[in-house]
Amino acid sequence: MANDAVTFIRALGLGTVDLLGFSMGGMIAQVIAQDEPQLVRKLILAGTGPAGGEGITDVTTHLADLAQWMSEGTESFEYERDVELLAARQWHTEVPRDVFARITGLSDFPAALRHGVSEGALRYLCNASLSYRLRGVPVEMESIWALAIPEGGGDTHRAVLRGTRAELTIDQGPGTRYIPELTVRPAEASTNYAAALARTVKSLQAAFPGLGFEGAGPGFRIGMPAALRTTHEQHFAAVLEGFIDYIDSGRCPERTGPDLVTKYTLLAQAKELSHRAA
Secondary structure: OHHHHHHHHHHOOOOOEEEEEEOHHHHHHHHHHHHOHHHEEEEEEEOOOOOOOOHHHOOHHHHHHHHHHHHOOOOOOOHHHHEEEEEEEEEEEEEEHHHHHHHHOOOOOOHHHHHHEEOOEEEEEEEEEEEEEEOOEEEEEEEOOOOOOOOOOOOOEEEEEEOOOEEEEEEEOHHHOOOOEEEEEEOOOOHHHHHHHHHHHHHOOOOOOOOEEEEEOOEEEEEOOHHHOOOHHHHHHHHHHHHHHHHHHOOOOOOHHHHHHHHHHHHHHHHHHHHHHO
């Protein structure tokens, strides 16, 4: 993919470029900067890590983002003040040589990966879990890489947010046809809660037309029309557009820097802790 990007850059007749890499795009951008440094004037990496890096600093970075977004107040985060790291763990997914060949098109593991090969399989340190407190709120997260997506499906995701008045659950898996589904379960079921939820959903119609809800066991399932849903790729595009707006305007929220430093400090400390605990 890096070679394709370089070919495209040269086809445009560009001598140098500014590269912004987000998630896997950040890994591609790093390869371009390493292999073709004369092409890169500026490299901007967002929500990413080194290609082939450890799982605790890979997808987990997006989960840490979600925790901060759902916990943020008016003040930016500061690691020493707001974070208490409790536990961290990493474990391998075994990738047999034939599966690696089928995925990559390579006949064998490249030299850079052979230190992690044992008995014909690559022991890829890609799974991670960590536990911490964020401004006193307990946070637990886990990311797992399987060898293949489930048949007929895609990525799975489950998030549970426990509050004093309700528990919110986001599910994406076989039971939801791999479409994210939000359920609200009040701590104490009552007609007053249902009425309050109805008023809230109604107040959101201008911003989210067609939003609704229905009873689902002891809780309520929030109905979101297809027009309001975005794909994984569309979400990345929206993040990129927002980032470019910051660059074009020359203005960025003051909390962005401190929040990023807090997140990456957490992941770096978690990585170190996972190795001590192994």
